[in-house]
Amino acid sequence: MPFTIQDLQRRKQAGERVAMVTAYDYPSALLVGRAGIPMILVGDSMGMVVHGHGTTLPVTVEDIVRHTAAVVRAGTDALIVADLPFLTYSDPESAVAAARRIMQDGGAHAVKLEGGAAVAPIVRHLVAFGVPVMGHLGFTPQAQHQIGIRAQGKEASAARRMLDDALLLQEAGAFSVVLELVPAPLAAEITARLGIPTIGIGAGLGCDGQVQVWHDLLGLFESKPPRHAKPYAKVGALIEEALRSYREEVEAEAFPTAAQSVKMDEAALAEALR
Ligand SMILES: Nc1nc(=O)c2c([nH]1)NC[C@@H]1CN(c3ccc(C(=O)N[C@@H](CCC(=O)O)C(=O)O)cc3)CN21
Ligand SMILES: CC(C)C(=O)C(=O)O
């Protein structure tokens, strides 16, 4: 059964947590589905972890559409949310155009955008036309050159503003809000005051759900993951070891063996070479 926005809402009411993870392609989405994770984020983090950029800023609607379509083809029951890229939702018409491509061409079920009071009218506009919107407060990576890479809401005024922003997003019709790098007690308080579910990343146990980036969760990089991440496996090391074994077997003429080779009748070859 597909996991819906209504199911997410019911989870909050029941006090049941929700796990969300990013995925950017077909095979990873298949695995997410098999693991029973109910929500996938096709994040603009793809710019960093898939395309090798230093920030999320270069990611385009085209990028999100292509990766979302691959994720959708896995046919999971997950609710698929995709990020609206940097500067694609600065006015209502642009936001509609970007959401249209991501939902119609990509097949996403919902979009996510970063910001508070300034984007509330955009959220309201999208929601009015049937686009489910997830908000994103706290550390908003698209604004990293403005705010730095750091936790947000640590001072009283910033904490107050974040709570107000969360309420504004809810009032504008957002179905959920991501809280990134937010002090745990503040994230818990926002979660308690909102009717809609919060999804935390580096925001403590008090959120209604958690989201993690695929590569961080699986230990796909040898370099250390962000502080908010927990590697549940060392997949990067596993892949490196497999690649090393492959190279060594090729160099030692131990691969391929008969099992990976095509046989031919010796007489046929002899005749061909006569
Ligand atoms: N691999 C990866 N994981 C992510 O969670 C992630 C991305 N990439 N790219 C897009 C955004 C950017 N995010 C980031 C990027 C860096 C830090 C970081 O450097 N954090 C500091 C701690 C900052 C603090 O707590 O004040 C760290 O030391 O890890 C955090 C979130 C979250 N998203
Ligand atoms: C870190 C999550 C919330 C995100 O926005 C992304 O992966 O792009």
Ligand SMILES: [Mg+2]
């Ligand atoms: Mg993002």
